[in-house]
Amino acid sequence: MSFEVLEQLEKKIQTAVDTIILLQMEIEELKEEKEQLTKEKNELKDNRETLELKTQQIQQEHTAWQDRVRSLLKKMDDLGNINTP
Template sequence: MSFEVLEQLEAKIQTAVDTITLLQMEVEELKEQKQALESEANELRSGREALEQKMQNMQQEQTAWQERIRGLLGKMDNVE
């Protein structure tokens, strides 16, 4: 092989190594982004569950108040 062919081969190898290095860096960055998104998704899921629980508690409280009001209105009807 001639020296020129070896230089071309070396340049191609170096380009391949550089590309692989850049792709590895990109993969690491994407892994970090994925981790951050998973964390955010878990936080949102927890927040949603807390809100659903709060809504359920408020609905139960509303039902209890409605029953109390109905009972008081029933007593008022009995007085008249």
């Protein structure tokens, strides 16, 4: 009887060991996936910051061009008012 109990215990231990090995493999895969996702997140963050800076620069250039156009239009309007009797 004790031999059968030992065999059952051995099977349970082997099952537990197999489960632990599988879980350790899964943990390693998850760690690698987390590392990859963290890397992608950082790249996306850097890209977003770059795009935000470019957007600000373009907005500043747009504002500067608007000011120039307004100034030119004002000068043209002033010239039109001078020549009109």
